[in-house]
Each structure stands twice: as C-alpha cells, then as structure tokens.
Amino acid sequence: MKITIIGHNYFPEDSGIGLYTTGMAEFLALKHEVTIITGVPYYPQWKVHAEYANSPLFSKETINHVTVYRFKQYTPAKPTFFKRVLQMVHFLMGSVVNVLKIKKSDVIIVVMPFTVSIILGWFLKICKGGMFWIHIQDFEFDAALKTKVPSKHQITSKILFQIEKWTLNRADFNSTISKGMMIKLAHKSSVDSIYFPNWIDYSIINxxxxxxxxxxxxxxxxxxxxxxxxxxxxxxxxxxxxxxxxxxxxxxxxxxxxxxxxxxxxxxxxxxxxxxxxxxxxxxxxxxxxxxxxxxxxxxxxxxxxxxxxxxxxxxxxxxxxxxxxxxxxxxxxxxxxxxxxxxxxxxxxxxxxxxxxxxxxxxxxxxxxxxxxxxxxxxxxFALESVLPQFEQDLIKKSKQFY
Structure with missing residues (x-):
C-alpha cells in the first residue's frame, strides 16, 4: 500500500509523540511505501534542533525507507496556549504545499495533535482519494483548557472544539492509545474507532x-x-x-x-x-x-x-x-x-x-x-512492540479492504 502519514513530530525527536510516529512509519515501511508530512524537530526543548536550524522552509529526506517532507514551522521558545495555536496554524498553512506533492495514497494517517492537521488529511483524501485514518495521541484542546486559558478566550475555545468535532468526523476510521480515551473519543465522533496503544521495545529498555x-x-x-x-x-x-x-x-x-x-x-x-x-x-x-x-x-x-x-x-x-x-x-x-x-x-x-x-x-x-x-x-x-505494531498493520489492511 501507499501510506501517507501527517504528523507534526517526527525523527530525530526521540521522545513523546515523535518517537511513536517514527516507530509506526518505519515499521509500516518494511512492507509498504510510506511518506510522512511533518515539521522540523523542536521537542522537548521547544527550540528547533541544531541540525535543522538553517534548513530551508521546505525540505525532503529519506530516512530508513520513509520519504520525509518537512515544513519549517514557527516554534515559540515559551509556549502559551495561543502561541501553540499559532504554531498549529502555521504548520497547517505551510504543509498544504507538501500535501500537494503526494501523487497517490491508499491510506492517509493523521497523528493528532495537531488537530488542525486533520484538515490536511481530509484535503488529501478529497484531492487524491484513499482511506482516511486519524490516530489520537492527545486530546490537545481539552488538555489546553485544563491549564491557564483566560476567560476572555472562552469563545475561541468553543470554536476550537467545534473544529475538533467536525474534523474528527471526517475520518473513515479513528484510533487512540487508551481505553479511557476511546470512551472520550466516542463522545466526540461517530466514526468507528480502534484501540491502538503505544508500545515498548523491551529489548532496548532492558x-x-x-x-x-x-x-x-x-x-x-x-x-x-x-x-x-x-x-x-x-x-x-x-x-x-x-x-x-x-x-x-x-x-x-x-x-x-x-x-x-x-x-x-x-x-x-x-x-x-x-x-x-x-x-x-x-x-x-x-x-x-x-x-x-x-x-x-x-x-x-x-x-x-x-x-x-x-x-x-x-x-x-x-x-x-x-x-x-x-x-x-x-x-x-x-x-x-x-x-x-x-x-x-x-x-x-x-x-x-x-x-x-x-x-x-x-x-x-x-x-x-x-x-x-x-x-x-x-x-x-x-505492550510489546512485536504485538502492538503488527496488530495495527493488520487492522489497517483489514479496514482498507473494507473501504475499497
């Protein structure tokens, strides 16, 4: 299959969501043609990694058989709620250019956050077709509202939740990483959902x-x-x-x-x-x-x-x-x-x-x-890698057969 993944965090980020998106992409690339649309690495320091500090606005790499299209997004040194929103929007706008470089996708996977990245995946589906899958690592808007969001911005928050609800229901299938988050997802989307937890490579942590x-x-x-x-x-x-x-x-x-x-x-x-x-x-x-x-x-x-x-x-x-x-x-x-x-x-x-x-x-x-x-x-x-990732691949193939 031709698989396009859209996710803001990717290698060489080696912690958090970037670590798992990289692991998923490289595992799928063993048997499939995988492309990822991503940003330049900045996490967890909230500073663009030194090797990408002077990179152009758009770049292309091949890393472990994965084709990587990057957009150099805005990265705030001190992230606040609205600076993060600005980062999301900047990534969305710039990555449209990279989405247009994709010729064909059988499967489109968007890793959330960023929620607005779902718009990129939906746009790619409309333009080029393919099964659209959203994988949720973090309910970012809910989490942001649990922190310090001034009351004067509540209208903005309501708008963001409406965007989230609308985008989640554009998918053909959704997945998330815990049973509790599966329940939360069911309140936000009517789309069929699958449990796809994060994993551990216990040969490395040994x-x-x-x-x-x-x-x-x-x-x-x-x-x-x-x-x-x-x-x-x-x-x-x-x-x-x-x-x-x-x-x-x-x-x-x-x-x-x-x-x-x-x-x-x-x-x-x-x-x-x-x-x-x-x-x-x-x-x-x-x-x-x-x-x-x-x-x-x-x-x-x-x-x-x-x-x-x-x-x-x-x-x-x-x-x-x-x-x-x-x-x-x-x-x-x-x-x-x-x-x-x-x-x-x-x-x-x-x-x-x-x-x-x-x-x-x-x-x-x-x-x-x-x-x-x-x-x-x-x-x-x-949560072993050798059971979690093969099961996800099986789910992906099974759902794609149903889709087509």
Missing amino acids: PENVQEHKAFSSTTFNILYSGNIGEKQDWDFYMAFVTAMQMHPEFHFYLVGEGAKREEIVQQLQSLGNFTYCPPVPYNQLNDLLCQADVHVLFQKPEFKDLVMPSKILGMMASAKPSIVTGHEDSEIKNNFEHSQGGGYFHENSIETVKQVLLQLKENPEIAKSMGLRARQYVVEN
Whole structure:
C-alpha cells in the first residue's frame, strides 16, 4: 500500500509523540511505501534542533525507507496556549504545499495533535482519494483548557472544539492509545474507532543490558522523573515533596527532561541538596538512566484523566524498577498498577503516604525488586512492540479492504 502519514513530530525527536510516529512509519515501511508530512524537530526543548536550524522552509529526506517532507514551522521558545495555536496554524498553512506533492495514497494517517492537521488529511483524501485514518495521541484542546486559558478566550475555545468535532468526523476510521480515551473519543465522533496503544521495545529498555550512568550517586536512594516537564504533571506537589524530604538526606531526586515548566521548577529546587536537574538524555542512553534509578515517580494532575496517556509509564515499568504514581482515582494507569502490582498508585497527594512507601522500598530491597520485575512482565505481556505494531498493520489492511 501507499501510506501517507501527517504528523507534526517526527525523527530525530526521540521522545513523546515523535518517537511513536517514527516507530509506526518505519515499521509500516518494511512492507509498504510510506511518506510522512511533518515539521522540523523542536521537542522537548521547544527550540528547533541544531541540525535543522538553517534548513530551508521546505525540505525532503529519506530516512530508513520513509520519504520525509518537512515544513519549517514557527516554534515559540515559551509556549502559551495561543502561541501553540499559532504554531498549529502555521504548520497547517505551510504543509498544504507538501500535501500537494503526494501523487497517490491508499491510506492517509493523521497523528493528532495537531488537530488542525486533520484538515490536511481530509484535503488529501478529497484531492487524491484513499482511506482516511486519524490516530489520537492527545486530546490537545481539552488538555489546553485544563491549564491557564483566560476567560476572555472562552469563545475561541468553543470554536476550537467545534473544529475538533467536525474534523474528527471526517475520518473513515479513528484510533487512540487508551481505553479511557476511546470512551472520550466516542463522545466526540461517530466514526468507528480502534484501540491502538503505544508500545515498548523491551529489548532496548532492558535491565540486563544496562551500563553505569554517570547521573546518579552511588551513596543515595535515587528517585527519578524522566520526561516532559509540562503542564500535565503536578509540579506543585513534586516541589513540595522534594522540599519536605530534605530531612531524609539518604534520598535524592533527579529531574531529567525539558519542557515549559522546567525553568520554574529548577529555579525553586536547585538550591536544595537533595535535588539534581539533568537535561534530556539521548534515546540510546535512556535504558541506562531508567534502569539505574531506584524508584520512578510520576505525579499527575487528576483533571487530565482520559485526555492523555503518559507513554513514559511503559519505559518506567519496563526498567524493572518500582514506580510511585499519583492521579485520578479512576485512571487507567491505576488499573495498570493494580493488575501488575509493579508499584504504588495513589489518588491523593499525600507527602506522608509517598514518603512511607519510599522508606519501605529502601528498607526492603527484595520487595522493590519483586515489584519492578512484575512491572516489566506486565508491559512485556501487554505492550510489546512485536504485538502492538503488527496488530495495527493488520487492522489497517483489514479496514482498507473494507473501504475499497
């Protein structure tokens, strides 16, 4: 099949949505002719990567058998709600040129966000035909409205939701990455939907292949958060917890990543003796980082339930180390931890509760080891690359046969 993918984030971005869009495209390219329409890489630093800083407005590459058409989109250094909207619109307008370069598509896949990219896919379908598939990684408008959107912009927000509803119903099929998001999607679109979760390459995130990572101290119990430092995590609780744990110098907190909240958090915590910030590590070093932590933490804002599914959870669990996670009491992530028994999940942000769990894990290394192994077993059984991606390809072929 000739497959065209439209997604704003792509290689060499090696975290978040770009990582999964790249993995999907390259897997499909093993048997199909795959083209992607994308932007220049900027995530998670919110700065165009150095190797693309001087690239032209439009460019074309071939990467691992995938034809890549890029448009150099506007990238705000400090993303706000409306700067992100401006980025979306700029990408939409510029990428129309790249869409017109596609001669034929049997399947068109749009990765959301950006929601407005769906318009590109629909335009391509009208012009050249093909089955139109929308894959939702993030309900971006809902998530944005959970953050700081001034009341004077509520009219704009209503317009955006109308755009989202209209665009989602242009597809022939939709998919998304969690069961909770499937339910959310059913309220937004009447189109048939398929569960297509993110996956883990457990041969890469593998504690048996770990090498010493220079980030950690060998004399402390090391607690890691690695990933996007953005609005969807509860950083107020994180900062309060790190501050409160100063009385336990045997614990050390490592914050690894980049994002809109990084500067604020590091500024408040950098003077504390139990806290260290490190910039994002390359993907080929991620295994060493994740597998050498003693415990992973992820403190989520409960209001983001069913709007996103943090893919970092898969890497945390695959590292064979226990995790401590907070979030909504009905979260799908909670179910993952209850079934795997690979860590602790709490719907209340209690400093004392999380502290007691950390103390127990430090004092009982065999319990911590058992938790970690159960977590890894769970993601290998349920989210392995070699089962998720072939199933998606089968769904794609099956639906395309029905379509044609």
